[in-house]
Amino acid sequence: MISAIHAPVLCSQRIAHSSCRSVHLRPMRPLLLAILAGPLIAQTPVTPFQAEKARTLLRTQLPCLGCHELGGDGGRIGPSLTTVADRRNAAYIRAIIEDPQRNVPASAMPRTPMPVATRELVIRYLTRAAPAGVAPAAATVRGVLSSGSSSSAVLYQRWCAACHGQSGGGDGPNAKYLPVHPAVHSSAAQMSVRSDDALYDAIAGGGLVMGKSARMPAFGATLTPTEIHALVAYIRTLCKCTAPAWSVQESRR
Ligand code: HEC
Ligand code: HEC
Numbered sequence: 001m002i003s004a005i006h007a008p009v010l011c012s013q014r015i016a017h018s019s020c021r022s023v024h025l026r027p028m029r030p031l032l033l034a035i036l037a038g039p040l041i042a043q044t045p046v047t048p049f050q051a052e053k054a055r056t057l058l059r060t061q062l063p064c065l066g067c068h069e070l071g072g073d074g075g076r077i078g079p080s081l082t083t084v085a086d087r088r089n090a091a092y093i094r095a096i097i098e099d100p101q102r103n104v105p106a107s108a109m110p111r112t113p114m115p116v117a118t119r120e121l122v123i124r125y126l127t128r129a130a131p132a133g134v135a136p137a138a139a140t141v142r143g144v145l146s147s148g149s150s151s152s153a154v155l156y157q158r159w160c161a162a163c164h165g166q167s168g169g170g171d172g173p174n175a176k177y178l179p180v181h182p183a184v185h186s187s188a189a190q191m192s193v194r195s196d197d198a199l200y201d202a203i204a205g206g207g208l209v210m211g212k213s214a215r216m217p218a219f220g221a222t223l224t225p226t227e228i229h230a231l232v233a234y235i236r237t238l239c240k241c242t243a244p245a246w247s248v249q250e251s252r253r
Contacts (some may be wrong), residue, residue: 046128054125066215075177077162089133102138110222152234168238180213191239195247199232
């Protein structure tokens with residue numbers, strides 16, 4: 001299944017990819033950093049209660065483990081969060097969580113809007129054993145993926161196919177790591193009962209606010225409204241179905 005398609009490949013299978021490149025450095029870096037940057041270790045104290053709270057938020061409220069592994073749980077689209085402090089300094093971890101595309105313009109990581117207190121707790125938890133480091137310079141190319149020029153098919157392959165599958169079958173290579181099966185966009189039975197607004201809201205706001213799995217990420221802070229509308233229209237071509245009549249009549253009133 002995995003080898004035959006061009007959907008984003010997982011880190012476990014493509015360790016040469018830029019997202020995964022640092023895996024090679026893992027055995028050396030902690031030692032070097034301990035020697036060179038010992039006094040700079042961030043070590044913001046995290047109490048056992050705060051650590052447990054952060055893990056619970058990551059497991060149940062946030063989309064992060066849709067793509068990242070933590071303590072054996074979670075997806076494989078991004079690098080492991082269990083070992084992130086071995087590879088990245090605290091400034092880098094903070095920067096990519098606050099604004100992924102600013103740091104890695106081609107990153108498949110959407111920016112996750114969350115309350116400041118939640119974001120700070122997650123950052124403190126993930127950086128607790130990382131060296132402080134210096135914030136990375138902002139990437140010079142911005143928004144290459146959100147330029148509005150990408151076709152909806154390209155957007156779908158880029159952002160959605162790893163979980164939802166290349167043709168929307170709910171069978172992307174990352175799907176097996178998710179506790180809840182991704183929606184089957186190619187299913188007329190499933191999609192014909194959803195209004196376009198409901199699909200739009202799920203893509204923009206993520207699963208949690210729709211009462212669905214929190215591991216469905218929110219794309220409203222990463223893709224433009226035009227791009228999200230294009231993805232809704234693309235889902236309609238995958239299911240070869242239309243929105244329920246009541247919802248179409250509603251929007252034409
Ligand atoms: C849709 C998938 C996806 C989601 C959701 C996601 N990420 Fe990521 N994340 C990635 C990818 C892919 C990368 C690798 C970026 C690159 O270098 O291209 C990454 C990189 C990172 C890194 C840097 C890791 C390293 O070793 O370079 C951290 C830290 C991180 N993400 C934390 C988070 C947190 C915290 C959340 C939730 C708020 C989150 N991510 C949500 C896909 C995702
Ligand atoms: C990390 C995996 C992951 C990624 C990436 C992802 N999704 Fe999802 N998505 C899910 C899961 C899991 C669900 C099912 C949630 C549930 O049923 O509780 C879902 C549900 C949805 C739904 C709700 C469908 C319904 O039944 O109402 C829509 C719409 C959707 N995804 C669209 C997208 C689009 C478009 C993209 C890309 C821009 C995308 N998803 C990226 C995992 C993902």
